[in-house]
Amino acid sequence: MPDRTVDAAGDVAMDAALRRAPEVRIPPHFTNRVMASLPRTPAAPAASPWILPALSLAGAATLASLGWAALSLGWTQWFGQPPVLATVLGIEAVASLAWVWRVYRSAR
Amino acid sequence: MDDFAELVERHQTMVFRTLARLTGDREGLEDLAQEVFLRLFRALPHFRKQAQVGTFLYRIIVNVVNDEFRRRQKARLASPIEEEEHALEHSAPGPLELLEQSQMEEAVDAALLRLTEYDRAILTLHYQEDRSYEEIAAILDAPMGTVKTHLYRARERLKGMMKEWTRPCQIGQ
Numbered sequence: 001m002p003d004r005t006v007d008a009a010g011d012v013a014m015d016a017a018l019r020r021a022p023e024v025r026i027p028p029h030f031t032n033r034v035m036a037s038l039p040r041t042p043a044a045p046a047a048s049p050w051i052l053p054a055l056s057l058a059g060a061a062t063l064a065s066l067g068w069a070a071l072s073l074g075w076t077q078w079f080g081q082p083p084v085l086a087t088v089l090g091i092e093a094v095a096s097l098a099w100v101w102r103v104y105r106s107a108r
Numbered sequence: 109m110d111d112f113a114e115l116v117e118r119h120q121t122m123v124f125r126t127l128a129r130l131t132g133d134r135e136g137l138e139d140l141a142q143e144v145f146l147r148l149f150r151a152l153p154h155f156r157k158q159a160q161v162g163t164f165l166y167r168i169i170v171n172v173v174n175d176e177f178r179r180r181q182k183a184r185l186a187s188p189i190e191e192e193e194h195a196l197e198h199s200a201p202g203p204l205e206l207l208e209q210s211q212m213e214e215a216v217d218a219a220l221l222r223l224t225e226y227d228r229a230i231l232t233l234h235y236q237e238d239r240s241y242e243e244i245a246a247i248l249d250a251p252m253g254t255v256k257t258h259l260y261r262a263r264e265r266l267k268g269m270m271k272e273w274t275r276p277c278q279i280g281q
Contacts, residue, residue: 018235
């Protein structure tokens with residue numbers, strides 16, 4: 001039968017060791033070294049708030065013009081063919097999976 | 109600029125001790141600490157809430173340590189096998205020897221290094237830095253439930269390792 005007292009004592013010792021911060025030695029003049037390493041030019045300002053809506057608008061306009069071109073040139077029937085449709089859907093699926101994988105990797 | 113120097117003064121001890129725990133090193137942390145503050149400086153213009161600098165700093169520390177481990181891993185992969193073997197032969201005392209010398213802290217440090225970087229960060233933030241679940245979730249950008257689960261599992265894993273390492277000592281006695 002396991003000795004619970006020993007277990008509990010081990011737990012307490014382990015928790016205490018986890019709580020105890022390691023002793024560290026901060027080099028003298030560390031702040032000066034950090035200050036000397038900072039870039040002299042100010043950091044670039046945050047991206048303008050209008051960029052995202054503008055890009056979305058441009059993307060929507062491009063898609064709309066492509067759709068209009070497809071309708072006027074009769075591409076809709078061509079896209080309706082099963083092999084063409086399957087190919088397009090396949091490319092889209094691969095692109096989506098690649099994007100999801102990229103987001104997943106960057107989040108880890 | 110003076111404000112930033114004050115910020116460095118205020119947080120440098122926390123940065124060094126957290127880096128020490130997460131990397132398992134006690135020396136040579138200066139470059140990593142400098143990188144932490146450099147990243148903080150670059151991020152400050154986009155950062156409004158001064159009250160959350162501490163939380164943000166922890167996040168930077170975790171990222172810097174992750175990058176450092178990735179860099180070390182790449183360097184290890186690039187090094188010839190002979191050098192790797194040589195390094196293993198002359199590595200620091202193992203966890204068993206450390207325990208025999210009643211060096212619980214060193215043993216815990218050694219065990220921590222066998223956990224994933226994520227679990228090590230959670231344990232360090234919770235125990236050493238006394239951060240709440242909410243704060244850890246904010247630092248690691250993870251749901252609170254995930255933090256709690258990882259914390260529990262990491263502690264159990266650590267406990268398991270410590271038990272495993274003490275068993276031969278008990279048999280030997």
